[in-house]
Amino acid sequence: MIFSSDSCSDNDDSSLTSSSCLSDTDDEIDLTNWTVTPMANRDPFQFITNREIRVNGAQTPIEFWKHIFHGNLVQLIVFETNRYAEGICNSSNVLQQHSRINKWEPTDVEKLQLEMYFTTDELLATPIFNKIMTAGRFQILLKMLHFETNQDVNNKLKKISPVVEALRPSFKRLYKPRRFLNVDESLHLYKGRLSWKQYIPLKRARFGFKFFMLCDVNGYILNCIIYTGSDTNYSEKFSDLSLSSRIVMTLVEDYLDLGRCIVMDNYYSSLELFLNLVKRKTDAVGTVRSNRKSLPPDFRNSRLQKNERIARYYKKLMALKWLDKKYVHILSTYHENTTTIIQKRQTQDEKPICMH
Incomplete structure (x- = not known):
């Protein structure tokens, strides 16, 4: 034991x-x-x-994932990512002509929830990714990904605390051990x-x-x-x-x-x-x-x-x-x-x- x-x-x-x-x-x-x-x-x-498992109607892994990574959290990530990217674009005056940042476009919730992010695993190949976005778009999304407002300078976990605080209640709510x-x-x-x-x-x-x-x-x-x-x-x-x-x-x-x-x-x-x-x-x-x-x-x-x-x-x-x-x-x-x-x-x- x-x-x-x-x-x-x-x-x-x-x-x-x-x-x-x-x-x-x-x-x-x-x-x-x-x-x-x-x-x-x-x-x-x-x-x-x-x-007790409290996930009504969830049958697939992606449906279980959506119960934990719920819409409010995804909306927060989208909002903070777009706001952070806007600040980077407005403050960057030394960007080269062909910088990927010049090609930034605001993201939205729907793109973050597309099921086609998950491969069918044909010998570990993932050609589906190219049908969703280009490699450049993925890299700039990764660069701009953001969760908070940068205002709480004394919080050591400020970069991830909104996500942690949103996930913790979901863990408790969905499963009684x-x-x-x-x-x-x-x-x-x-x-x-x-x-x-x-x-x-x-x-x-x-x-x-x-x-x-x-x-x-x-x-x-x-x-x-x-x-x-x-x-x-x-x-x-x-x-x-x-x-x-x-x-x-x-x-x-x-x-x-x-x-x-x-x-x-x-x-x-x-x-x-x-x-x-x-x-x-x-x-x-x-x-x-x-x-x-x-x-x-x-x-x-x-x-x-x-x-x-x-x-x-x-x-x-x-x-x-x-x-x-x-x-x-x-x-x-x-x-x-x-x-x-x-x-x-x-x-x-x-x-x-x-x-x-």
Whole structure:
């Protein structure tokens, strides 16, 4: 169940503030009382909704795409592209006689929505493109493509924020996910100059934009945050929480109080976060770093044999330490301290159920 750093409110509870979130310094949390046996009722929260796809009448990929990339967004792109191109043409007094910019003509919505942009793939040939527009027309459209007014100079995402803000509600509106949701980050390739460009050597792209994303088990993106350094936009309601907790709570804000289970890796997992999710009737499971605050004190020095495990409990929370090829630490409010058999080609392995 483990996939391999924020909000305490849903849509109907706008009056909730950050004071209802728990931080590591709150007196309400006493994490010295870990027990060997489970304490209170640890049954998973009841999941009170079902998966639903809300795309009436969509049968083909282009019809699904139009539900997400809706007409208002396309109209915005057309308007800003034409306005930007007009400014370029009016301000350019050094254009050569045969410059492509001199041939600019305003674009419109219909041209951006033509289905003939999609090839029939005859040995990867795309002759249809030439029937829609010339190569020069495509290149100048690409040069003039624009999404905003250039007025918000302090917004690092000003070039793309209108598109992101238009797409995010569409992702949520068109699909109601299943019980298990996954929080993780992704790196999108970008080789240009950017003060907040990330370098992550283990990622395939290595350089680019970093996204924090909330996805369902099918990989459908439900919400995302683009990382821009210290200016990253997290919900103000959770400013008292740690950074990793703010990320998760911001992403899952609209999916709380429904009995879902959030799956995450050790960058995000913490007792602070899990206890806040439990307050909102949301389970969580994830690997956790061994040096996280308030883990059971006997975890640090305990020595285990291969496949041996120990578990400690605090309210609905279970902390598990297990020795596979190396030590693995797990937090879960959803699972019990049980195992499952993993069938391999010629052998069987026994793993904790929360690692399956």
